[in-house]
Amino acid sequence: MLVDEDAQSRAEDELYQAVAAQEFPCVGAKSAMARGTLKVIACHRLDSNWNDVTIHRALMEWAEEYRADPGGLRSLAISFEGPIDIDEARFETLMWERIQSFADKDAWLGHPYDHRVSADPSDPHFSLSFGGEAFFVVGLHPHASRPARRFPRPTLVFNLHDQFERLREEGRYDTMRAKILKRDVALAGDINPMLARHGEASEAAQYSGRLVGEEWRCPFSDKRLAG
Secondary structure: OOOOHHHHHHHHHHHHHHHHOOOOOOHHHHHHHHHOOEEEEEEEEOOOOOOHHHHHHHHHHHHHHHHHOOOOOOEEEEEEEEOOOOOHHHHHHHHHHHHHHHHHHHHHOOOOOOOOOEOOOOOOOEOEEEOOEEEEEEEEEOOOOOHHHEOOOOEEEEEEHHHHHHHHHOOOHHHHHHHHHHHHHHHHOOOOOOOOOOOOOOHHHHOOOOOOOOOOOOOOOOOOOOO
């Protein structure tokens, strides 16, 4: 147990209630929750490396479970107890510190980078890779400017890249994406300017939810890029 049982139950309840809310725009998350494949892990703090080894192990296991049973949508949400009073820039910094730590552990263990994506965060085909599977991240926190990204505590939601590639192959991705965009506009009043399709612009700029310009540089470097 990463935290006490009460904290784990609270983290699960908060996330499930947020996703179940009628106005919540991400129908993919709603689908994962309905299937029982939206997993929540409660951890201590986003500004601490206390749980990094355990979180990385969970990502490896998540990748392995997906390869064994790749059907449907699933998400792994890492919910941190704090810090709560942080702005978007600070959340972004802490988020990348944790991601860097997870990636360093993955490289140290000798896991290959998923060959279907790039390890270069400036590349339009960039995604993270843990346990040989590509992931992208959706960051949530109390002071996010986009309503869909606001959440009572800092949370990193890891989604498998391959599951959306499968939706593209099945001809279902564009329909789902359009539905999410329409629901997000209804919630926020405008379209999220940071959204882009994989292969058109690096998804790294989207992870934190903060509005950034073309001058933004991702504070992440994977040790496997040079190899």
